[in-house]
Amino acid sequence: MEMKIKGPTKLVGETRVGTSKNAVLPILAASLLTDEPVTIHQLPKIMDVKVVLQLLKEIGAEIETEENDVTIRGEIFNLYPSTEWVRKIRGSFLMLGPILARKKRVRISLPGGCSIGSRPVDLHLKGFHLMGADIRFVGGDVVAEAPKLRGTRIYLDFPSVGATENIMMAAALAEGTTVIENAALEPEVVDLAHFINTLGGRIRGAGTSLLRIEGVASLHGGHYTPIPDRIEAGSLMVAIAATKGEGVIHNVIPGHVKAVSAKLRESGVEIEEEADRIFIRRSAPIQSIYVKTLPYPGFPTDMQAQMMAYLCGCENSSIISETVFENRFLHVPELLRMGADIRIEGRTAIIRGRGEGLSGAVVKATDLRAGAALLIAGLCANGITTIEDCEHIDRGYENFSEKLSRLGAEIDKSPS
């Protein structure tokens, strides 16, 4: 699939953020913690959600979808979900915790690395092992068995989002209390804790680095609406600012995008916040800034590529350091094809603004955030930009190009 963007263009108008992909994926996995019906509202229609729903069906869950709602009854018959579906997205590794908690045994393919890094899962497995699980590696799969999961104290060497979520789900049904030290603080982790507590879980400290999960014998069903997608919100903010546009973005929790707002303001963008919306406008030249990606509440790594595309429009040099993933500059060669002047030194990128702007070119999306960055660059470039493999964008953004088109972008999508 490829998309063509005609630039330069100015984005003006109102738009709305969808539900968070990275909140929904663990919440769907956590629906396996109970065999009573769980209804999730406002599910985003994105590829990653479709894959996880398929995987839940394969495990044995009954799924009923109605418009944007899905009701899941977490029956588990298949303890070995097929590699085919598991390997389609990393998020499927989050099934390990719930299946282990419910059935005491699970075999699941190790998630492969991806374009942004090797993506190890050692911290996930460290947690399960400390809770009493026997962990073995068989033919590229992890086999985990635990006649009984016991609460314990687990220190995470890195505040891993996925490890915090996977361990939290297993601990929800363990015997006794589990304490996770150096837990991830991301809003999606907090949302998962809130969801599990809606089902009768006893999780305290979500949003702090000390999580306390008191195991319960079983969880009941319930209803839940996950949080809005803070990365989609940030991507829309950067797109409007990059095109010297003006817009109102609805269904945003301003507190979740504080780091992005702060760096955009530093670069000269006007931002006003209300309870669930953000007003953004850029009329001045982009000022150079220094960005360093960090675990939440630091600047999100999932916004690094989009910020780099934005800073290509700055007259001076800016610096971006990527401290979370070891290989998350694959969008740089593609931006260079558009005339950007970017030098990589280890995990730091120096972006020398060109003032006169980028020029349209044929580029390739390597992951969904790089795809969003190239889209933003195409909106600012002179001429036509063709993004190949743009289906990466649809993995995590619902109707992103349509939202931008309603703001004035000229975008055509076609099978390549």
Ligand code: EPZ
């Ligand atoms: C989640 O991935 C997100 N994905 C990622 O979003 C996001 O970039 C990342 O968190 C960081 O915020 C989902 O929520 C589905 P991590 P996750 O475990 O859980 C190392 C997107 O674009 N690590 O916090 O895999 C790891 O190598 C995606 O939406 C270990 O060393 O991220 C990395 O360097 C991309 N051992 C760092 O921690 C482990 O056991 C952060 O990984 C686990 C992780």
